[in-house]
Amino acid sequence: MTTDNTTHFGFKQVARDDKVKLVRGVFDSVAGNYDIMNDLMSMGIHRIWKRIAVQLANVRKGESVLDLAGGTGDLTALFEQCVGKDGQVVLADINAQMLRTGRDRLIDKGLAGNIRYAQVNAECLPFEDNSFDCVCIGFGLRNVTDKDAALRSMHRVLKPGGRVIVLEFSHPIDPVTEKVYDFYSFNLLPKIGKWVAKDEDSYRYLAESIRMHPKQDELKKMMENAGLERCEYFNMTQGIVAVHRGYKI
Incomplete structure (x- = not known):
């Protein structure tokens, strides 16, 4: 249960202004082991989930994509293949350490020409309408x-x-x-x-944050609002993960 002044951080109630700092601390801590942990946590299935999400995005050559909370750049790399040399992908994250990790990883892969980087807050995206x-x-x-x-900010920049x-x-x-x-x-x-990331608390937060996330139908309604x-959603792995999709008409 949240109020105007509080929100949840995992199962804890915290001041709304404190959540950004607490989440930043989590991802500062896990950035270096983020990819290894993703593979271990999902037994590699996260790569399939991401490919399916990109397929559902139906991105074409020459288009522009904003990859929010892009982390270490897995989705950005996939979108870069879709948009081609005439398109553009912006890898964006609120966390500077994650953004640096993603940028370095993509540069090491030789992906740089049509990728841009931005440290942003998803609640107030610093991009023009449309x-x-x-x-x-x-x-x-x-x-x-x-x-x-x-979600309103994402709709505005679409x-x-x-x-x-x-x-x-x-x-x-x-x-x-x-x-x-x-x-x-x-x-x-x-x-x-x-054992792997030397950070038990951050991964306990991860489990708690998943349970506090809106259920599929609730998130669909939020997107419509x-x-x-x-708006529609596609369950994967028995609903452990879902892809939601909505359009700006």
């Missing part, structure tokens, strides 16, 4: 303090006909998967974080 053909936020919306403001893609951990659609997932999330995941149309 700037992008696609705005994607992958595994980042749950960390945003004001999700409604972020071109007419553009689409928002939200790739996010979600809620299992059957009780068996939910029980197994809960056991893994709260018993094994923090231990993996402790932000002005997006033809």
Whole structure:
């Protein structure tokens, strides 16, 4: 339960103004091991989830894409292949350490010519109206303090006909998967974080933040309230992850 002055940070209630700093601390801590942990946590399946999200974005040659909460650049690299040399991808993240890690990784891959970088807050994007053909936020919306403001901001910077893609951990659609997932999330995941990233608390926050994230139908309604149309979602891995898609008409 949140109020005008508080919000949730995992299962804790914190002052709204403090959440950004707390989330920044989490990602400052995990940035160096982020890719390794993603592979371990998902057994590599996160790469399939990301490819499916990019397919659902239906990005074409010459288009412009904003990759919000882009982290270490996995989605940016995939979108770069879609837009080609005449298009552009902006890798954006609120966390400077994650953004530096993503930039260095993409440069090391030889991907630089049509990629730009921006440190931004998703709630108040510093781009002009109607700037992008696609705005994607992958595994980042749950960390945003004001999700409604972020969705409105994404809608504003979209071109007419553009689409928002939200790739996010979600809620299992059957009780068996939910029980197994809960056991893994709260018993094994923090231990993996402790052993590999030397940071148990950040991965406990990750599990808690997923449980506090809106369910599939609720997020769809939030997207509609932000002005997006033809909103729909696609469950993956029994609803552990979902891709939401909406259009600016």
